[in-house]
Amino acid sequence: MKQKTTTKTSYHIPIGPIHPALKEPVFFEFEIDGERIVDVDVKLGHVHRAVEWASRKRNPIQILYIAERICGICSYSHPVAFALAVEDAADIMIPERAEYLRVIQGELERICSHLLWAGVAAHEIGFDTVLFFTWQVRERTLDLTEFLTGNRITKAITMIGGVRRDITKDMLPRIQKDLDYLKECYGKLGKIFLEDKTIKLRSQGAGILTKEDALKLCAVGPTTRASGVKKDVRVDTSYFAYGDLDIDCITPADLTGTVNGDVYDRIIQRLLEVKQSIDLIEQCVDKMPAGDIVAEPKIAKLLAQLKKVNGEGVGRHEAPRGEVIHYVKLDGNDAPFTWKVRAPTYNNILPWIPMLKGEQIADIPIVAASTDPCISCTNRVGIVKDGNKYELTKEQLHKMSVEKTRRLMR
């Protein structure tokens, strides 16, 4: 904890790592002057689970299911980014139908995640009626996910070189029915969020992230797009079937005409993305070609093929919270040589600082929640060794980073 305050009248408030207002362990240190926040410090590293370490003795197919458990909400984005990385390393071509099926699953996950977030955001400002309404809509989306994949949250749908379950013709009416319900509720949700006084009161002008700050701090996903930065992996690189689909980067300016970068804009941004996702799923259902759903249906053969691979690959996917990057290096063994995950929240932590500065204490929950943080996804570095050393300093980290680069280059 910092000892000195910047002015005589200000004081420190530590919040976390375990606190009733926080859903996940993260440590905030606020410097407060009256009700205003003067300075913020964020500390991470309380939920390190050694996921990457666990991968060292497992083969890529087993890692798919470990990747799925990095995050409960992004339980499709992580395995699919890992699969993209392995496909990149092993030069596996994915059948065209699988590309479309992957888009459908990805967009369905985005709808679930954004609706969940909309509910949480409403809850943070004390508007619990909206929480129950959005989660009621989300429940239908989860039922559709369960229908398509077999389970609600841990979908287990990704396979290296494609997907595991096809969407057959008799499933289409059910998908269309649920999409129609979603569209109907979307209209209602839009009305609540755009017209209701309660939400506007708390979110307009709160937690502003300017375009410059968003660019400087490398924010990703809806957080950066709400500040007017047109950054979207789906548009910037055409992976999956996104190249063939009608998709454009959206910002709140499409609806309101101006970009303020406040919490209200981030709400609008996510709602617009829900609409875009519904539209993308409909396009996919229409355009989906017939064919295989996986490049190599015989898994034993696929494992043998992956064992021969010697190389590295990077997988990038636009998760609901932003860009997720997986790096994999395969060196001819069963288990990969290394696997590195960069979850989107990692980039969206630093923008908290400009957002929170100058706000009031009561705004902390909604501003912090407005980036849709997922702390458990983020924690990658945290070492407990002999003398209870819990964190690493910047110099040590840099030294370790250089060492790792050298080790990988060998």
Next chain:
Amino acid sequence: MKFTMLPSVFAQMFKKPWTNKFPAKYIPANTTKFLADVGAGKAKLIPPVETPPNFRGKIVYDKEKCIGCQLCIKVCPCEAIEFKEKEKKIKIYLSRCCFCSQCNDICPVSCLSMSDEFLLADVDPYSKDLIVE
């Protein structure tokens, strides 16, 4: 409209709750006695919500078909499968299983399949219900 959620709030007051009251409407005073009553046919369980088609529940193992190739052990992400050397058959610990059904996919003779059963809570991780062999 200033308060858009007000109509929904009033409508909600006259709606029946969605919750399925599984397994009983109210918590029984004595759970073991309640379960014994159910077994004897005196009390009735409220059925759970139906599972969707292709749900991944408890694994069903066809021992006769199994050829002991150990491929399922190779792909199991949670190392829940044990190989019995003598018999050349497998033993699945469901308390470790993550229900990904990857073993079903790789099995060359399709001796593994997923059932609809999901009520697998138990106090003992090695109880008879949680070991498939």
